[in-house]
Amino acid sequence: MKPVVMTCGEPAGIGPEIAAQAWAALGRDIPLVWLGDPRHLPEGTPHEIITDAAQAGAVSKRALPVLAHPFAGNAVAGEPDPANAVGVIDVIARATDLVQSGEASAICTAPIHKKALKDGADFAYPGHTEYLAALAGQEDVVMMLASQQLRVVPATIHIALAEVPTALTPALLRRTIEITHHGLQQQFGIVSPRIAISGLNPHAGEGGAMGHEELNWINGLIDDMRSEGFTLAGPLPADTMFHAAARAKYDAAIAMYHDQALIPIKTLDFDKGVNVTLGLPFIRTSPDHGTAFDIAGKGIANPSSMIEAIRMAHRMATTSS
Numbered sequence: 001m002k003p004v005v006m007t008c009g010e011p012a013g014i015g016p017e018i019a020a021q022a023w024a025a026l027g028r029d030i031p032l033v034w035l036g037d038p039r040h041l042p043e044g045t046p047h048e049i050i051t052d053a054a055q056a057g058a059v060s061k062r063a064l065p066v067l068a069h070p071f072a073g074n075a076v077a078g079e080p081d082p083a084n085a086v087g088v089i090d091v092i093a094r095a096t097d098l099v100q101s102g103e104a105s106a107i108c109t110a111p112i113h114k115k116a117l118k119d120g121a122d123f124a125y126p127g128h129t130e131y132l133a134a135l136a137g138q139e140d141v142v143m144m145l146a147s148q149q150l151r152v153v154p155a156t157i158h159i160a161l162a163e164v165p166t167a168l169t170p171a172l173l174r175r176t177i178e179i180t181h182h183g184l185q186q187q188f189g190i191v192s193p194r195i196a197i198s199g200l201n202p203h204a205g206e207g208g209a210m211g212h213e214e215l216n217w218i219n220g221l222i223d224d225m226r227s228e229g230f231t232l233a234g235p236l237p238a239d240t241m242f243h244a245a246a247r248a249k250y251d252a253a254i255a256m257y258h259d260q261a262l263i264p265i266k267t268l269d270f271d272k273g274v275n276v277t278l279g280l281p282f283i284r285t286s287p288d289h290g291t292a293f294d295i296a297g298k299g300i301a302n303p304s305s306m307i308e309a310i311r312m313a314h315r316m317a318t319t320s321s
């Protein structure tokens with residue numbers, strides 16, 4: 001079985017410690033390999049340096065297999081070193097090579113610190129999602145956050161709120177619906193996906209009393225796509241579409257911007273939410289949380305979201321192979 005490759009993420013954050021804990025929980029059952037600088041692992045992490053991902057399966061049963069990627073500097077918890085930014089970015093690219101060449105079954109990325117990468121290496125992407133899309137030569141991907149209780153997709157991702165109404169176009173929303181529909185079928189095994197779509201404005205515009213995007217084009221797009229065979233509800237007021245009875249009516253929700261989508265899932269299931277990129281030619285998951293500098297290196301980070309992310313990646317890889 002090909003391993004799931006875990007990227008190190010920002011080494012000053014909790015990435016290395018949650019990877020070590022995830023290996024301790026799963027490494028005997030799911031072959032794992034960690035890509036990063038072994039100096040950044042918590043002291044005492046049982047690990048073995050390997051030189052080929054094919055060695056991971058056997059090693060993962062007794063130690064964390066490590067494909068070593070030397071960084072410029074050591075890591076100080078909570079204090080990102082600009083000199084390490086290039087290493088963080090290169091590890092993501094190397095993991096992508098491993099999965100695209102078929103040496104790994106999937107990627108599970110540990111959190112990066114976006115500002116540290118911009119400051120340290122002029123990183124041009126707002127996150128993994130966009131960087132992986134560029135590496136894969138894939139123009140359109142979507143970010144889904146998924147847990148037992150909710151799957152949710154922000155149609156626009158890491159942009160300023162002021163830019164949302166302009167960035168949110170009929171073409172973008174159509175592609176987001178199509179990729180989400182396809183991803184639910186291919187990666188979640190849902191034959192006839194039901195998708196709920198939020199409005200952009202409060203109360204989904206309330207008939208034009210609180211904004212016009214719904215009347216101007218969102219209603220029409222949803223009607224058109226319904227007539228093409230998609231099972232869609234909406235545009236729904238975002239404030240009332242995430243309670244339990246509402247969630248039972250759909251397989252995934254599409255929201256119009258980052259916080260509209262991520263607040264409900266992180267409130268419902270911060271510990272077990274998984275970030276999965278749909279539309280890539282390979283499988284990529286990630287925990288839903290960030291680098292957590294405030295607790296890094298203290299040994300108190302909860303590895304549950306990382307564990308769920310690895311489980312999901314492995315499940316997807318196993319069912320799609």
Ligand SMILES: NC(=O)C1=CN([C@@H]2O[C@H](COP(=O)(O)OP(=O)(O)OC[C@H]3O[C@@H](n4cnc5c(N)ncnc54)[C@H](O)[C@@H]3O)[C@@H](O)[C@H]2O)C=CC1
Nearest residue numbers: 110111112113114115286288289290291292294295301302
């Ligand atoms: N996939 C990725 O690479 C992601 C990266 N980020 C980045 O992380 C950085 C920090 O973001 P924040 O907004 O501060 O969010 P954060 O998720 O790093 O931290 C928010 C709060 O949750 C706590 N927390 C997070 N993960 C935890 C865990 N596993 N166990 C226990 N407590 C945990 C932290 O201690 C903090 O109090 C930013 O640069 C952000 O862009 C954020 C989300 C995902």
Ligand SMILES: NCC(=O)COP(=O)(O)O
Nearest residue numbers: 126127128129130275286
């Ligand atoms: N807020 C979610 C997040 O920052 C994850 O972004 P990405 O690095 O997975 O693109």
